Amino acid sequence: MSMGARRWLEIALVLLLAAALRFAELASMRAMLHHDEAAYGVDAVSLIHIPRFQVYFPDNYGREGLWMWLLTPLLAALGGAALPMRLTAALIGVLTAAAVYRLARELWRTDQTFALCVTAALAVQFWHALHSHHAFRAITFPLIGALALAALFHARRTHRGWTTAGALIGLTFYTYLAARFWMIGMGALIGWWLIREPRIRRGALRAALMAGLVCLPLIAALTAAPQSRIDQVAVTSVKQVMTNIAAWIGVLFGNEPLYDNVHYLEGGTLWTFTTAIPALIGLGALIARQRRTALGIAALTVLSILPAALTNRPITLLRAIGLTIPLALLIGAGLGALWRWSWVGRIAAVGLIALSALETRAMLRAYVRDPALIAPMEIRLNAGLETLAALETDSPAYAAPFRADHPILRLRAWTLGARPLIAFEPAACLRLMPRADYLAITAYTPDLAARLFEWGSLETISGEGCAIYRFQRDPDRGNESGSIFGGMIAVSFDSALPDEARAGDTLLIRAVMRRTAEIDAPYTAFVHLYDQDGVLRAQVDQPLCAWADWRADETLIHKYRLHLPDDLLTSAYTLGFGLYESAVDGRPAGARLRLDDHSDVLELSRVRVAGG
Numbered sequence: 001m002s003m004g005a006r007r008w009l010e011i012a013l014v015l016l017l018a019a020a021l022r023f024a025e026l027a028s029m030r031a032m033l034h035h036d037e038a039a040y041g042v043d044a045v046s047l048i049h050i051p052r053f054q055v056y057f058p059d060n061y062g063r064e065g066l067w068m069w070l071l072t073p074l075l076a077a078l079g080g081a082a083l084p085m086r087l088t089a090a091l092i093g094v095l096t097a098a099a100v101y102r103l104a105r106e107l108w109r110t111d112q113t114f115a116l117c118v119t120a121a122l123a124v125q126f127w128h129a130l131h132s133h134h135a136f137r138a139i140t141f142p143l144i145g146a147l148a149l150a151a152l153f154h155a156r157r158t159h160r161g162w163t164t165a166g167a168l169i170g171l172t173f174y175t176y177l178a179a180r181f182w183m184i185g186m187g188a189l190i191g192w193w194l195i196r197e198p199r200i201r202r203g204a205l206r207a208a209l210m211a212g213l214v215c216l217p218l219i220a221a222l223t224a225a226p227q228s229r230i231d232q233v234a235v236t237s238v239k240q241v242m243t244n245i246a247a248w249i250g251v252l253f254g255n256e257p258l259y260d261n262v263h264y265l266e267g268g269t270l271w272t273f274t275t276a277i278p279a280l281i282g283l284g285a286l287i288a289r290q291r292r293t294a295l296g297i298a299a300l301t302v303l304s305i306l307p308a309a310l311t312n313r314p315i316t317l318l319r320a321i322g323l324t325i326p327l328a329l330l331i332g333a334g335l336g337a338l339w340r341w342s343w344v345g346r347i348a349a350v351g352l353i354a355l356s357a358l359e360t361r362a363m364l365r366a367y368v369r370d371p372a373l374i375a376p377m378e379i380r381l382n383a384g385l386e387t388l389a390a391l392e393t394d395s396p397a398y399a400a401p402f403r404a405d406h407p408i409l410r411l412r413a414w415t416l417g418a419r420p421l422i423a424f425e426p427a428a429c430l431r432l433m434p435r436a437d438y439l440a441i442t443a444y445t446p447d448l449a450a451r452l453f454e455w456g457s458l459e460t461i462s463g464e465g466c467a468i469y470r471f472q473r474d475p476d477r478g479n480e481s482g483s484i485f486g487g488m489i490a491v492s493f494d495s496a497l498p499d500e501a502r503a504g505d506t507l508l509i510r511a512v513m514r515r516t517a518e519i520d521a522p523y524t525a526f527v528h529l530y531d532q533d534g535v536l537r538a539q540v541d542q543p544l545c546a547w548a549d550w551r552a553d554e555t556l557i558h559k560y561r562l563h564l565p566d567d568l569l570t571s572a573y574t575l576g577f578g579l580y581e582s583a584v585d586g587r588p589a590g591a592r593l594r595l596d597d598h599s600d601v602l603e604l605s606r607v608r609v610a611g612g
Contacts, residue, residue, distance in 0.1 A: 007112060010116055011101065011116065011119070014097070014101075014116060014119045014120050014123055015094060015097055015098060015119070015123070017120065017123045017124065017357060018093065018094050018097040018119075018122070018123035018124075018129075019090075019094045021123065021124065021129045021357065021360055021361060021364070022090040022093040022094055022129055022132040022133070023087075023090050024361060024364055025133065025364045025365060025367075025368045026083065026086050026087065026090060026133065027083075028368040028369075029082060029083075029086055029133060029368055030081070030082050030083045030086075030382075030386070031082070031379055031382040031383040031386055032082060032368070032373065032377040032378075032379055032382060033081075033082040033085075033135075033377065033378055033382050033408055033411075034134075034135075034136075034262060034376060034377050034378065035378060035406070035407050035408055036060065036136065036407075037082070037085060037134065037135040037136060038378075038407035038408040038410070038411045038412075039059065039060045039063075039407040040063070040067055040068055040071060040085070040135060040136070040137060041071065041075065041080055041085055041135065041407070041411040042059075042407050042410045042411050043057045043059070043063075043065075043068045044068040044069075044071035044072050044075050045075060045080050045411065045414055047068060047069065047072050048072055048075065048076050054068075055174060055217045055218045055221055056218055056221035056222060056225065058225045060407075061227060061228050061229035061232065062222075062225060062226070062227035062228060062229060063137060063227075064137060064173070064174045064175060064176065064177075064218065065174060065218075066137070066140055066144075066171070066174040066175055067136075067137030067139075067140050067175070068137075070088055070092070070140065071084075071085055071088050071135070073088075074087055074088050079414065079415045080411045080412060080413075080414035080415050081411075081412065081415055082135070082382065085135035086133055086134070086135055088135070089131075089132050089133060089134055089135050089136075089139050090132050090133065092132065092139050092140060092143055093128060093129065093131070093132025093139065094132075095143055096122065096128070096132075096139075096142050096143040096146060097119050097122050097123050098119075099142075099143055099146040099147045099150065100118055100119055100122045100142075100146050100325065100328055100329075101115050101116070101118070101119040102146070102147070102150040102154075103118075103146045103147075103149050103150040103153075103325075103329075104118035104119065104329065104332060105150075106149075106150050106153035106154055106157065107153070107293055107296075107329070108336070109157075111336065111340070113336055113339050113340070114332065114333065114336035115332075117332040117333075117335035117336040117339060117349065118328055118329055118331075118332025118333070118335075118336070119328075119332070120332065120335065120353050121275075121278070121327075121328040121329075121331040121332040121335060121353075121356075122324065122325075122328035122332075123357075124353055124356040124357040124359075124360050125275075125324060125327065125328060125331075125356075125360070126265070126268075126359065126360040126363050126364070127264070127270070127317065127321075127323075127324050127327075128142065128324040128328070129360050129364065130263075130264065130265075130363075130364065130367060131263070131317075131318070131321060131324075133364070134262075134263070136318060137175065137176050138175075138176045138178070138318050138319075138321045139321070140175040140176065141172070141175040141176040141178060141179045141182075141321055141322055142321060142322060142324050142325050143175075144168060144171050144172045144174075144175050144179070145172050145175070145179055145182050145322060145325065146325055147168050148165065148168035148169045148171070148172050148182075148186060149182075149186065151164050151165035151168050152165045152168075152169070152186060152189070152190075152207070155200075155203060155207065156193065156197075156200055156203075156204075159200065159203060162203035162204065162206045162207040162210075163206055163207070163210050165207045165210075166206065166207035166208060166209065166210025166211040166214070167210050167211070167214050169183060169186050169187075169207065169210075169211040169214075170210065170211040170212070170213065170214025170215045171214060172186075173214070173215045173218055174218055176321070177227070177229070177230070177307065177319075178304070178307035178308075178319055178320070178321065178322055179322065180307075181303040181304070181306050181307055181322070182300075182303055182304070182322055183211075184303070185299060185300070185303045187208070187211075190204045190207060190208050233311040233312055233313065234310060234311060234312070235309075235310050235311060235312060236312075240312070241309060241310060244308070244309040244310070244311075244314035245305075245309050247314050247315055248305050248308070248309060248314060248315070248320075251270055251315060252270065255269045255270065255271050255276075256269070257269055258270065258315060258317065259315070260315060260316060260317055261370065261372040261373060261376065262373070262376050262377065263316065263317040263318045264317050265363050265366060265367045265370070266370055266372050268363065272356070272359055274352045274355040274356040274359060275327075275331055275356060277334070277352065278331045278332075278334030278335045278338065278349075278352055279327070279330050279331045279334055280334065281333075281334035281337050281338060282329075282330045282331060282332070282333030282334030282335070282336075282337060283330060283333075283334070284337075285333055285334065285336075285337040286330075286333050290333075293333075297326045297329050297330055298326075300322075300325065300326040300329075301323060301326045301327075303322065304320055304321075304322035304323035304325070304326060305320055305323060307319050307320065307322070308320040335349045335352065335353065336349075338352075374465075378408055380441055380465040380466035381399070381402075381408055381439075381441065381466060382408065382412075383465075383466055384399075384439040384441075384462070384466035384467075384468060385399075385408070385409075385412045385415075385439065387439075387461065387462055387468055388416065388421075388437060388439055388468065389412070389415050389416055391437060391461075393419070393437065394418070394419055395419070395433070395435045395436050395437055396419065396420040396421075396422060396433050396436045396437075396551070397416065397419060397420065397421050397422070397436065397437045397438075397439060398421075398422050398423075398424055398431060398436055398437070398438045398439065399421060399422070399423050399424075399438075399439045399440075400423075400424055400425065400426050400438065400439070400440045400441070400444075400445050400448060401424070401425040401426055401427065401440075401441065401444050401445055402423040402424070402425070403423055403425070404422075404423045404549065406423055409421055409423050420549075420551075422549060424545055424546070425545065426440075426445050426447075426448050426451070428542070428543075428545040428558075429544070429545035429546075429556050429557055429558045429559075430451055430452070430455075430556070430557040431545065431546065431554060431555075431556055431557075432452075432455055432456075432471075432473055432478070432554065432555045432556075432557065433471075433473065433551070433553060433554050433555075434472070434473050434475075434553060435471065435472050435473070436471050437461075437468060437469065437470055437471070438452065438467075438468065438469040438471055439466060439467075439468050440466070440467050440468075440469070441465070441466055442465060442466065442467050443465070448467075448469075449467070449469060452469060452471050455473055455474060455477050455478065455557075456471055456472050456473035456474040456477070457471070457472045457474075458470070458471055458472075459471075473555075477494075478492070478494060478512045478555050478557070480492040480512070482512070482513075482514070483595055483596075483602050484516060484595070484596065485578070485579045485593035485594070485595060485602075486579070486593030486594060487516065487517055488515060488516060488517045488518070488519055488520075488593070489513055489514070489515055489516065489519070489523070489579060489593065490513065490514045490515075490516050491511055491512070491513050491577065491579075491602070492511070492512045493509065493510065493511055493512065493604065494510045494511075494512050494557070495508070495509075495510045497509065497575065497604050497605040498575075498605070498607055499605060499606065499607055499608060500607065500608050500609075500610075501564060501607055501608075501609050501610070502564075502609065502610045503564055503565065503566050503567065503568040503609060503610065503611050504563075504564060504565075504566045505563075505564050506561050506562065506563045506564070507561070507562045507564065507575075507607070508559060508560070508561055509527055509559070509560045509562065509575070509577075509604070510557065510558070510559050510560075511525065511557070511558045511559075511560065511577070512555060512556075512557055513544070513555065513556040513557075513558065514554075514555050514556075515550050515552060515554075519547045519548070519550055521547065521581050521582070521590070522543060522544065522547045522548075522581070522582040522584060523543070523544050523547065523579045523580065523581055523582055523593070524541050524542065524543045524544065524579070524580055524581075524582045524583075524589070525541070525542055525543075525544060525558060525560070525577065525578070525579050526539055526540065526541045526542075526577070526578050526579075526580070527539065527540050527560045527562050527575065527576070527577055527604075528575070528576040528577075528578075528601065529562060529564065529573050529574070529575060529576075529607070530573060530574045530576060531571060531573055532571060532572060532573075537565065537568060537573065538562055538563065538564055538565055538568075539562070540560050540561060540562045540563070542558065542560060543582050544556065544558070544579075545558070562575075564609060568609050568611055569611045570609065570610050570611035571608075571609060571611075572606050572607070572608050572609075573606070573607050573608075573609055574603060574604075574605075574606055574607070575603070575604040575605050575606075575607055576601040576602065576603055576604065577601070577602045577604050578592050578593070578600055578601045578602060579592065579593040580592040580593065581593075
């Protein structure tokens with residue numbers, strides 16, 4: 001085998017190792033989806049449904065758009081679920097290993113072994129392997145950042161490719177907030193070359209101009225809608241910055257445990273024996289023989305840590321994901337030094353890579369089985385949605401207790417096709433269809449089954465953490481014509497209305513509502529208590545739990561708890577009920593809806609109250 005063919009085979013084997021670790025446990029994570037990951041998926045699906053050029057997505061505090069575009073091919077092919085998003089991240093992770101090889105080749109021109117060792121160091125790195133399982137936009141930063149640096153060094157060396165280097169620097173702007181510090185570093189490097197190396201001045205200027213041109217669309221979008229996340233997480237004092245830097249020093253040099261159960265193995269450390277040893281060797285070798293490279297890696301380390309150190313939660317590894325590249329360069333330098341030392345060193349280098357791969361594989365397995373992930377990765381909700389998607393029915397599906405804007409529900413609604421997926425909060429109301437499936441997180445909805453059973457028959461399909469109930473409503477319950485407000489909402493009352501009470505009691509009134517026409521705005525219901533002179537003595541107001549997605553064959557069951565003041569005198573009082581347009585977005589409440597007799601309050605009953 002020729003030398004060139006052997007080198008290509010070695011590169012392929014290292015990339016296969018990277019792929020094996022990045023695709024490991026993906027099947028175990030198909031029921032894991034963080035709400036931030038789902039938000040990316042929602043935006044990507046919107047690009048599929050409405051193709052358009054959009055570089056910035058303002059929802060969820062504002063996010064650069066490159067990741068959403070990269071998600072679209074597999075989401076379009078496989079549907080809106082966790083797996084296609086994680087497959088995209090895994091592919092990006094493997095491509096990053098290839099990009100790091102190109103970067104290392106520029107740094108170690110005379111020895112390809114060092115480039116292979118750096119690539120292997122990234123391939124087996126747990127931090128990067130884990131983030132290659134996550135559908136966060138941050139995973140694009142190491143890929144584009146490494147390509148930009150490699151292209152920049154290549155252009156300086158060959159005097160060709162300055163335009164490509166500039167375009168990649170500009171593209172880095174579209175990856176993740178933290179990448180902007182790398183861009184500052186690359187801009188400073190170009191500025192240094194402009195001053196010190198006149199022979200490449202024209203090319204460096206061309207790169208800077210291209211970077212600026214590529215950045216322009218996102219700059220314009222950010223000017224119109226700034227990223228509010230920066231103000232939310234930014235540090236507020238120099239003391240806090242120093243504390244954060246000290247925390248990172250503890251992580252890097254004291255190997256302090258990391259408590260970041262979404263972005264790392266809870267309680268794990270950055271270094272293990274198999275990574276710390278080659279890192280120390282690499283540091284010594286670089287200082288002894290390649291001080292300029294050592295200085296560059298140190299600068300890249302600082303630029304990677306700063307985005308995290310300048311926030312109120314510094315040890316959040318997502319914000320410092322750029323650090324995966326200088327760590328790989330440092331560890332790879334140590335592995336390369338071992339390889340060049342002797343045959344014993346080669347055995348040691350191969351052994352350290354193999355042990356690191358086994359460690360990373362074991363840590364990935366431990367990560368996906370960590371009980372602490374259940375809540376932040378919405379495991380119960382995702383598992384329940386998988387079960388719902390497998391049911392052969394066209395009945396509407398309800399998810400409780402969730403808001404309609406929950407990103408996981410918005411994303412997974414796509415996979416249910418024409419079948420409606422409706423979020424509701426049982427504490428606000430009960431939503432009933434003639435037939436429906438209910439997905440409920442049982443820890444937060446312990447009485448939902450009993451409440452549904454009151455209105456019809458119920459079959460429990462699954463009940464471990466996330467219950468799924470198949471409901472069929474009793475046709476004889478809650479179909480009274482009722483009183484119609486505004487020609488839109490029919491209201492009746494299911495339980496016997498109270499006729500006696502004591503001051504200080506809480507009256508329970510249960511309203512059954514159906515819409516008789518399209519609802520044009522959100523409405524709020526009120527229950528009032530009037531004395532004999534018509535003076536309002538007690539009230540409770542509660543918005544209706546549906547309006548835009550309120551179906552014609554759907555019934556809302558609302559409970560109103562009216563507390564009677566302790567100072568009420570013994571007398572007869574009147575209970576009244578009504579509806580008015582809700583106050584939203586700073587707009588004051590609108591007019592009350594009227595009944596057929598043009599009144600705006602429905603008299604429910606007379607209550608004899610014994611004074612306190």
